[in-house]
Amino acid sequence: MLTFISVVFFSCKKETTQNEVWSSKSDILFLDFEKEDINNNFIDIKGSHKIVKNNRNHALEISFKKDEKITGVKLTPKNNFKLNKSKKYSLVFDAKSLGDETTFLTVYAENGNGERVRRITNIDTGKFKSYFFELTSNKTDINSGLRDTPKAWETEATHMKISGLLYNMDFSEIAGIDFFRLEGLKDKTILVDNIRIVESPERDPNFLKGIVDKFGQNAKRDFPIKVHSDEELKKIADVELKSLAEYTLMSDRSQYGGWKDGPKLDATGYFRKEKVDGKWALIDPEGYLYFSIGLANVRMANTTTYTGIDYTDEKLYHRDPEDVTPEDSKGIIEIPTETMKTAHVVNKLRNDMFLELPKIDDALANHYSYRRESHFGPIEHGQTYSFYRANLERRYGETSKNSFFDKWLEVTENRMRNWGFTSFGNWIDPAFYHRNNLPYFANGWIIGDFQKVYSGSDYWGPMPDPFDPEFERRVIKSIDVVSKEVENNPWCMGVFVDNERSWGNESSTKAHYGLVLDGLSKGKDSYLKQQFMTILKTKHKTIGNLNKAWKTNIASWKELEKGVDYKKQNEFPEGMVADFSVMLTAFATKYFKTVHDILEDKMPNYMYMGCRFAVWGITKEVRESAAKYVDVFSYNHYKEGIGTKYWKFLEEIDMPTIIGEFHMGAPDSGLFHSGLVHAADQKDRANMWADYANSAIDNPYFVGVHWFQYLDSPLTGRAHDGENYNVGFVSNTDIPYPPMIKKAKEVNSNLYTRRFGKKIKK
Structure with missing residues (x-):
């Protein structure tokens, strides 16, 4: 038994080590x-x-x-x-x-x-x-x-x-x-x-005013790769372009990035998976062992930030109900000139952050866009601006409309190959799909007007009810779009569908079975509730048997069908938990089977990469259900690396697994937040990246590790949710961070010998 005593609080100061952080305050x-x-x-x-x-x-x-x-x-x-x-x-x-x-x-x-x-x-x-x-x-x-x-x-x-x-x-x-x-x-x-x-001292009332320069950089602070003029930015670009023109692909790589110096296995013309000498591996279309290491979110969709301006044209707010792409995955949405003339300030605090934004007749005004909704934040919709796109135009010029974008595609691919990466991660611009220079993953979303279910930890929103027929229709529609974008291209490895869904977590019984508890509270019009009723009636036969197992006194099946709310309850009898497990398994199985079957029908040559589980939202039942249908497990894991205790379950399911997202950031980038994991500076950040990457490379179950993301967040936060992190391999002026590139080349040059050792004979 622990005994606590009161903490002693002192009004004096210890002179030898204590630092006074600000004066004139107690x-x-x-x-x-x-x-x-x-x-x-x-x-x-x-x-x-x-x-x-x-x-x-x-x-x-x-x-x-x-x-x-x-x-x-x-x-x-x-x-x-x-x-x-x-x-x-x-x-x-x-x-x-x-x-x-x-x-x-x-x-x-x-x-x-x-x-x-x-x-x-x-x-x-x-x-x-x-x-x-x-x-x-x-x-x-x-x-x-x-x-x-x-x-x-x-x-x-x-x-x-x-x-x-x-x-x-x-x-x-x-x-x-x-x-x-x-x-x-x-x-x-x-x-x-x-x-x-x-x-706390009095705050500077202007501490957020004029914090962004015309390049989207921190205007009040210097940092190692800060740009001071258009001429300087173009000069930096010219030096890099010359360097990239002289590179060659790493000598041990096949055209797809597989291990050319390793064994050659069965070639199918597409990427697949295979376990080789006790280690899971991907196999490239030519039959070479392959490990997917690369950068995710290489696109323009998350480069815009709110300016504090909005327009009076309500047509901008309209969304096509049949659209399959969420708002945060949209690229630049052009705004008609007449609409831009109706601009007015709706958030002065944000608008005052910018020292200089282009006028509507400026050459760089084409980088304005419109966001119709946000995940959260003080602005629900409004004008946005992409400093990153504007800086690309400054770097590469524009000989024809959006020609800077074509140059960006070329430079980005050359960087990835020069730095030794074998693939892109999730969420890349579809413009890369048929350039056939770097393997990639396609992505689909399941959004629509189907019934929803809440787990209680719904960070990105509620779950779809997979038993609603509308859910299946929307899966078909989404995968159909992806299939047409990919067009049976062998450079596509597989398809991620959805991201960080809120399945529940194992911190408590209530958190574990939140989806089931919400489903039970629904009425007979709920498709999920109908399925739960079938499961319970089949198992228990009578309401009396159910009450005995659950230690409840529900009057009839009809009363249960109307909805019973146990969401405020924290303790649950063993018999009730056992049924919760069955119902959660049914829920997850229906979700993964539906997606799998439609992918198998429309895109049979591609691996189903799962839904990119978040470590805060996954349970045993969901893992076991997914294992029956996904080809590769995918997790977003924002920690310092891959340990052994958390990942022990991989031995049980014995499935190839990929890290879909991780990152580290540092305070010497000029940004106001380093990210979800902090390093001391860019050199420390590079070392932490290497430690994480190597921990995945060394694990026999992992077949890939993807950094999130290619470029830093906007200084004033991405429009979707305000994330303003130093998470890029390149800055918002599209300048690579030298320590990151140096370390990437070092790790990637030894990728296959570290993963597989000497040449393996089959």
């Missing part, structure tokens, strides 16, 4: 680790801590274990720490990473209502540095439309970044502070000292 020292009994306030989670001597004082040493779902330490005082409700505060601490490598860290702060905010940063090596974040989100930040903003006041302390979304929470009481790592690739240790609550 500090309340939360912990300085000088008390001998302080260990009683900590709970280790798959890690360890100890108080150590640091110079003349003490600090908290936290050791994080690799490959654990969560590892770290929880600081939980006996009594909540109360703050002045009329003031705004920031959580601040000093820290450094021990050893030669930096540490990606997650910090949780919990308020008196049990709500938590999560912030992330990279802890540097060497001297102690101060790290901070505001405990209560500012309304301006939420309304900015940015996933996270720059610092609102001057300080040398590192601004920790939001992980998730910005919410306004009451932090007048603090119930706990946690220091964690999530599925780290290596053991890491940090020192933490002087955890304190500091009254």
